[in-house]
Amino acid sequence: MPRWSAVGSVLLAAATLISCSVPTDKTVSKERLQEQITEEVTEQSGAAPDSVNCPDGLAAVVGATLDCTLVDQREHRRVSVTVGSAQGDQVDLFIVQSIGKGTVARQITEEIGRRIGRAPESVTCPADLKGDVGATVRCMLTDRGETYGVTVTTVDRGELAFDFTVDEQPQ
Template identity: 70%
Template sequence: MPRWSMIAPALVATVMLGSCSVPTDKHVSRERVQDQIVEEVTEQSGAAPDSVSCPGDLAASVGATLDCTLADDGQQRHVSVTVGSAEGDQVDLHIEQTIGRDTVTKQITEQISRQIGRAPQSVTCPADLGGDEGATLRCELRDSGKTYGVTVTTVNRGAVTFDIKVDEQPE
């Protein structure tokens, strides 16, 4: 059993799934989307993020999405905004924040480094970690010529935590 196979302490991050209704004229302006993200994050965490940046306006049609970036405490996270419904001049927005794969790989590397006294050779994750409770991501850790699977699981989507667990046996 590798020395780092224990469940790592959870990382606290703000990840949420929210919904809000905003007035529209066939699109929701970039500024309005950014304001809605700030409102949702502030409501969930009690503090506003440092900044939110979206590349443009969001079309007011069901299923339309816009990917934005949220910066807080020196970390950037991805925020996906999707139009859930659009009736008349009201649009229902669903906002989901994910933890970027770079942040997840960094946390795995730091945790393993603390446990074994040095960084592993490499850690890679194929995608961002979803913010919904129970969302999982399989990453890969390479060390001493062996490859181990790493499961990362979102535990709580409010003031979100995620757990890191390294497989006991190499692949």
């Protein structure tokens, strides 16, 4: 199998910083987090997600992080929310989406199919790809009975996307 290096489709919005006011108890409520994520995703993509679910509220302490789940077109994605700053009742939140492992595998399969005229037998990824530029995940591609490693890396080309490279030699 030849070596491929290709650009996957743009699937993520860039990491975003939003500000919101929180009650004096210094916690961003579960409902407020879900609302903020929904608004941000809707603004960036032009369509609201099917649902957003956060397991709890988030302490308004710099560096505090919470992972929520976003469902869009039956695909579950992780969304990490981190407190960037907190002064008085004002909190800045960083929201970073991930690309679902199934979406990454499907996009790699489709891109290889376009480039060589046929899709590999399978592509699987062990985890979602984080939306942070430089984040990586190592996937596996099977074709004609041989398995190859695939390195997938989040990149920024004005919009967030991913590149992938298939190992030259099977494992």
